[in-house]
Amino acid sequence: MNLRHKLMYVAMSLAFAPGTLLAADQDATAQSPPSKNPEATDKKVQNLDAISVSATKRDTPLQKTPVAVTAIAVDTLDRERVMTVQDLTKLVPGLQGTSQGDHGVVTLTLRGIGNDSAKTEYADPEVATFVDGIYAPRAEAASGLLLDMDGVEVLRGPQGTLWGRNSTAGAISFQTAKPDIGGGFYGNAQVGAGNYHQFGSRAAFNLPISDTFAMRVAVVHEQHDGYVDYQKPSGQLPSVADQQAAYLASPASGGTLAGFKPIDPGQYVQGGDKYNAQDQSALRVSTLWQPSEAFKWNLSYEYFIDRGTPSMSLMQTPRDGQKFWSALIDTAPYLHRTSNTVRSRMDWNINDGMQLSYIAGYNHYSGQSDFDQDVGVSVPTSFTTNGVYQDDRTNSSNYTNWSQEINLKSTGPQTVDWILGAYYGYEDNDIRFDIPIMNGTRYGTVSWQGSFIQPKETVESYALFGQATWHLSDHWRLTGGARWSHDDKENKGGINWGWAYDPTVPQVPISPDVYPDPSNGFSISQRNTAKYSKGKPTWLVRLDTDVSENGLAYASVSTGYKSGGTQDAGTLYKPETLTNYEVGTKFVFFDGHMTWNSAVYYENFKNFQLSAPIVYPDGNHGLGFSNVGGSTKVMGFESELAYQQKGDRFNLIFSAITKKELGKLIYAGSNDYQGLPACPTESNLANCADVTGNDLPHAPNMSLTAIYEHDFQLGNGGRLTPRVSAQYQSSQWLSYFNLGSGDKQKAYTRGDLALRYSEPGDKWWVNGYVQNVSNGKIRTSAGRFLMSDGSLQYVSQYLAPRTYGVQIGVWL
Template sequence: MKRTTGYLGVLFLCGVSQLAIAQDETPAGDPTDIIVTAQRRSQSLLDVPLAISALGGDTLQNKGISNSASLATAVPNLQVSSPYGNTQPNFSLRGISVANEYNSNQASPVGVYIDDVYIAARTSHGMGLFDLDRVEVLRGPQGTLFGRNTTGGAINFITRAPKLSGSNGTIEAGYGNFDTIKAQGAIETTLVEDELGIRIAANYEKGDGQLRNVAPGGRDANSVDTLQGRFSLRVRPGNGPLDIKIRAYAGRDRGTQAGIHGLTGPGTPGQGFFEVNENRIGDSRTDAWGVAANVALELSPQVTLTSITSYDGGKQNLQQAADGSPLDVLDINWRSNFRQFSEEARLNYEGDSLKLVGGLFYGWDRTITDNRFNIGSMLGAGVNGGFFQHYRQSRRSQAVFLQGDYDLTDRLVLTLGARYTWDKAHYRDGYAYLFAGDVGGPDLPLASTVPCAGAPGTCAYDPAARYEIDGSNKALTGRAALSYTFDGGTLVYASYSRGYRSGAFNGGGYTSSVGITYIDPERVNAYEAGIKGRFLDKRLTLSAAGFYYDYSNQQVQDTRPGPVSFLVNAPKSEVYGGEVEASFRAFPGFTINMSGGYLHATYKELTLQGTDLSGNDLPFAPRWTGTAGFDWTIFDTGSDSLTFSPTVNYFSRQYFSPFNAVNAAGTGQVNAELQQKGYAKVNAALAWAHGPIQIRGWINNAFNRKVYSYGLDLRGAGFPYNFLVPSTPRTYGVTARFSF
């Protein structure tokens, strides 16, 4: 604890002594004064005693952030990775992630929300970003107001809602390399001024595969084919105290699978880094849809009652050639169907010295999974086979929460909050069997593997055999903070918060029922100190934070020869570091934007495959991340303007596995392959605006850096290779946008 308080104290006091310079208050309407709802009420970003990155819709467009996987280029200490390309992204905030877990039934430790609605299915997290008001990324545990499964933080995608005044809209079309066509549009109209309005938005993108397939007749990997739509209705009867917002959305992706380097890779003759050699490039088919109603009733000028009701669903059908070769070594079909419902009722009180947010939450989600694993020559030379797996998982969560801000003085605010959560989970209708058969053909069941406590093939096939297990846990999470605002508006704060990620079933258990267990929930005790404000005559906007985490029971996969997967808890980890975000208006028309993060995330206790991994880095936790760029308006005549916006993003070395470069004895592992050394990528855009028309040329990964975004140990499971996912090569194009 001395180390914790010393680290945070030094950062906090240094920040205050150097930056707490009296400044004039920011004038109303300042374009840099972003309004956020991170504490379930509207506040200026610089008034919230939390580490938050907020990106407005225009910023997302100008930075070329078109899907959730691109957020890592704009948020310090955020990593986004996936074995499935943009599908089912794994978010890592300050080192907290799903680590080497890849099954669709697992909840992300970084909660993902659309308009305050929690989205349980990670497949639905890989959404295209369009017609958004803003994205709020909250770093650190958010277990009080956002709930369970937020040990790492929360990401809230906030869509544009009808303003009930006038009409407006946008139309955008673009073309890029890989024969990529993009189109977006939105239209809003007010049917009754101040009372009734609708907004309709759509997004479409289609492009060829970005990784060339050198296999004769093979399809290219990483193609894009997505279509999304959203309808929003807002009703405010008589412009009175009742405000109803209804949002419905649907979308689908039909691109080809992420490219894999496995048995073959860039060291193979005739194959480059941005190429694959694969006879079976599969399709990544995903669907997502949902409807939500946000009903707010102002009971008095101080009290508002809000109800948020949602029902969402989706499915995935991912056909993945996982061997990265023209041979049928490992082909997987990941199939899951998702449903969820949630209801949150909360009461907001806004007094002179006291502000309260409290309420109740209830939600359930269900996952039905049917996975097929085809393994070439599994049953003998030239005799193919594999495993089929089925199960149904359901989870229910209930919670009660309350958080209050009390003004101890006109400058000093005390924040106290608590949440109590009850979680129950059920694993039902579980069965798996060993079969003989080829990829895409019929299979012949040979032996039951679930339920079966023995080695694969030792239990006779029983089509009626089923496995089930239950799990439950309770948790008290909360937050305590002190914040102080200086004369010029500079805010300093120190806080303690506790986060929780519910227990989980092992979705990777299909060769034996021994590993299908319900493991303990994750917990994190987080300490943070920060400062944010405007300085140098408001030309500099800056926020900085330092943090220390006591992190226990991270849920990780322990994959053993067989292959047999066990979901286990990493008993103890230590995470500390800091981040800073700054925007400096050097002179009119020229603004410098910078952000950076330092992260030290290591296991204090962890043993996998009988190997002590204490002291290893957590996966997807680079020590250093940084972004630097500027927006330069080269000229602005009033009717025409030209703006140049280059950005460089840096990430230091990161490991993809808890093993780092350590190999378990007797496994044939080469875990040193499962890492990406430090790299930098350069993006740039040049935008010309003429009244309501904007034409924008852009380029991403301008220098074509060769980077792996994900890796998985398959050697330890008995396969003769590791699984590596290359990221996209250089992309560029032009878009035209018309606003009305």
């Protein structure tokens, strides 16, 4: 029995193990611990102004925190089936997410600002991710499957003062559930099943060991079959006679059929795991040691494995006779990722007015993958003509990072609330990424192929920061903060190998166990050894005031920063900076049963970093970074309305982006968009386009999410709760090129339904759900292929099709 199946067995065993069933409050779910005081818990649930957040690195009421922050409670995560970082998007104003198939990574955009550079060895996204206050460079490895969470906070706008250099657009802070020393033994578990052979199980339990020590153990497994079926080659491949004619017409034939061989239908994948499959498991063991009221130490270990498959790009217009969710695949999907994480936090209450905290983390993340980059768009006319075989293959990747932060802050009532801190982070990463591209089929001639071998890329980041809030009066507060960050990045011995077109070398796709060199047809196209070193200050000024007893208004100017770095050929790119001007309000109505929070912002971006796979004039491939000149400008409005009372719960989440203009970039290229015009020599690109002033992608003019649920009390004391969730988004571009309908997601509405029955006393519950009720085809990215007849075929990544299932949960 492998570890994945052991985790499944443990979760299922816990779900149905005998034990003392504890009553929970009326809004409890299978992820949150049972209440020891139902009346107090009910008051907290019903009074929304009691929600606390840690956006300022101290616990403060959400409605008294002058920051644009979305607080997502654990019951919302459960009822909305939030399983990954990408699932948060509909719950947060201005947040968009997509996956990158060839690397299997998650990329996030907030307020129109984001990038896909997170798939590189440096992993510097504009939306930073933190778990228990510890920076996680790779969102897909952050708190695997959102296991046993205590809540999620999404901080919108630059958070460069308190949260770090890579939070130019915002930050996502995950808080895991912690052990409870005085709460006794309790636990919860659930299992679920659905279409596409979906199966899920998760469990968590609290174990007090002594008066000073407690443990918490949580486990999860989620799986489903892939959404993308394999197309059969029969009926799509040309006849042997047509193949011979096409081969004779090609330069490779020499005018004879001596080298001809018919296309082998067996090269096309017909069985095994499909693309867009899930097979993920995670385990977390947390401990709390609290020998006195003045000191506590939270320590956890988390293990996450992903044995699913990458997400496949689909033809926007399928070939005649083919299903939409299908593709003609000649590279079988493969994904093998493992993450090991240790997180530690120590808190000392030095006296009644001061606390010292030491926060440290370690993560090792490794992965391999195979992805069909040609996505079966072009059907070959012979084994070596017209079609394209391209396998994007991560042979190996290893990412190791450490981080440490120490901060000293004031506690309790003070005229000036302050915090001082120091941060150190280090990354040591390596990767080998191969791209064989063959003409026709994998048995054809080499179009181009390369191997990108980066044996050691390091990042060292240092920072000093401080922030203070001066209580000018009972109703006015002035906050100022500053951070100085310094980054050293170095590529040691990185080499890009490209095809040398030596006719004496056999033309076969490069194998993972072959090191490229001239003897097997490769030459060095670029040496990437280089070092980047630069520091940058960021700062914040904010004024906030109480508006009567139930309101807050604030105005702020803040800056964010993302470091530059090294790229192919050892060239450097510049750091990017963002200045954000923001005015916001927060109001409480109906004795805490309704809240309404809004913000207006204007962002001015300098040297915005764009990255994309590119082709150089000499035909070699690479990943290029460009700094957008001038100012990239974004302006928008966000609003969140929440209401809870007497069994009714209602949320409205609104975002409008009224300005989203890219700065100056004349030479923008991307291999994902074939058919771009040829570039002048000085651009260092084979093909490119002028994107100056274009709209930013993933930035709809308007986005609105509405969620409503109501409790129907039944005669037996049970409760039936229907839930409706719907999201509307206006049309949005999917790239910086703004190339027309194929490069755009049109306006859409997507809805989810759920019906939950809770047994009297909430000892167990059953939930049925349908997600994407209308089975809408929602694009999250786009690309295009240049066909042999000169036409352009667009492809896209898509959100999941309609899924449905049932869950059963119990309290232990």
